Amino acid sequence: MMLEGSCNCQNVRFRVDGGGDSVAACHCGQCRKQSGHYWASGYAPDAAYDITGEVRWFEASPTAKRGFCPNCGCFLFWKAHAEDGMSFSLGAIDGPTGLRLHKHIFTRWKGDYYDIADDVPQQED
Template identity: 35%
Template sequence: MTTSLSGGCQCGAVRYRVTGTPETPHLCHCRMCQKASGNYFLPLAWAPGDMLTISRGAPSWFHSSDPIRRGFCSTCGTPLFYDPISEEGVAFTLGSLDDPAALPPAANDGEASRVPFFQALCDLPSDEIGQDDLSPVITATNHQHPDRDIENWQVKR
């Protein structure tokens, strides 16, 4: 199945497009991915070769180890890419897709570092603590890039 997916960072300074069929959509639970995302796991998929192109801006890079660099937006901090520099291709974060539901994870990786309560996360009660007070202000002052390509987007800093 050939696809065309677009995505980018929260502020819109960095945008990308994936054309083709991404491989191995998964949740990585390794400690480096936890730290890189500030989360319990990092959803990723592999874009082989030149399947992924940057359509706006340029990511900044951090070498989390000698063979791996991680791409992120230097303006808003959004984690975007996992790049094994000796391989042809790059992994991208599934949460940075304009439609994250378009590519669901199909596997888990790095399970030795998986948090012990991972299986119970979906059973937690849902609560919007404090959101009722903040929602109108957040909505009225939203600086987040919309989930679609926009030609003349102005990044709000």
Template identity: 45%
Template sequence: MRGVHEGGCLCGAVRYRVAGALRDVIYCHCSQCRRASGHHVAATACAPEDLSVTGEPRWHRSSDEAQRGFCPDCGSNLFWKPDHGGHVSIMAGTLDGPTGLRVSGNWHGEDRGDYYDLPPVGDPSVLRR
């Protein structure tokens, strides 16, 4: 999905703009995403050079390979930034709509909480009953 997309945290202190392609949305069920988000993560991604941020997200080093960016005022999860610098993941729920995006996969499904089944992925119109 090309074009310009904008988004931000719940309180509006951190806003961002993506001037470039956004990846399909992936659900990630790993334990770090579950703890950071409170459930599973739904994330798109962009090239680091396409992302501009206003405000001051706080960065938490959540593993030896990545940091997570969140709003220090309201706590919204916003970004997952791997040290390899190949992309930045953006929590899809923080995008202003309409996004035009699709969910295309479940990652680390074996690590999901024991209280839910893997959510369906694919064309959202199929899910809208």
């Protein structure tokens, strides 16, 4: 299924073919800082993406970088250097995604201000 997404200012637009096989909500500290809460994402091979507009990359760790719009600041992508695929923000998708969460990840690092109250499987790391 083709999904279409964009940032708040529309300078960055992307299309991704697929991405619904591994839909995760990440509760790690970096995702919570960047998103304001936990971060929900899909994952697709690099070749499945068609991205227009400037994406700026932040080297978040020695192993991964985070892509955002330099104009409006929307966090759009997370990419591990060692993988030929990357994650995209589900919140950036325009219109219905037709997807459901498959897992909560890094729940060990979740904030103390909320509970995970659904039946979606949880991974501590």
